Amino acid sequence: MFAKIAVFSGLLAVVLSAAVPAQEPVPIVSQSADIQPEGSFQWSYESGDGTKQEQSAVVRQVGEESVPAVQGSASWVDAEGVAHELRYVADENGYQPQSSDLPVAPEVPAQIARALQWIAAHPAPVEDK
Template sequence: MAFGIVALVFLVSVCAVSCAPAEPVPIISQDSDIQPDGTFKWSYESGDGTKQEQSGQPKQIEKETPVVMQGSASWTDNEGGGHQLTYVADENGYQPQSPDIPVAPEIPPAIQRALEYNAAHPEQDGN
């Protein structure tokens, strides 16, 4: 019985420490500008050093006029490591750039040759 009470007190104290809400992070600066033509830009910086910004503008692409965007974000993780991300989103898709994005290993030469052979010799439809 005493062990059960000690275990319960321990669990409650662990939950009280780990379940407590984190301190709110203040916004140090914030800016936003939206134009009637669809052009926009916004940015913010928070008290923990997190920064983010994005801008966009309509762009005629064939028969459509999507809003193309570009932006960046930077933050510090819980271990103190800094991270940065920049990106463009346009007719070529979403194109992020960051040292944190994993890079695929090179394709082994034998597999590359097989892929090239398959591309040059598509199977014929027998129907």
């Protein structure tokens, strides 16, 4: 029984290793980085397959805290040859991506929108305990 499992495992390993074609490394065509002592930074790169990414940040004072405000973008071409691009901001208001690849929420039905407006105009009374 052990011999059958060993032979089957060996054959499976050979089949799986043959199924994955070897890929050449993708060269980095350009890259840059600049990091400042106060926390701001900028970096970018472009690879030989056309993939690009860049990001920068500045430190903002929000109340008593120093928070980074980051913005950046990434672009690439998928296996089917379709180009994609993502732009984003990440700051005190959260992560805010923008891309034509992101799903769009469906429109709120008119009846629900009217119901929400009515609820907002007629809040429920608050009982004292």
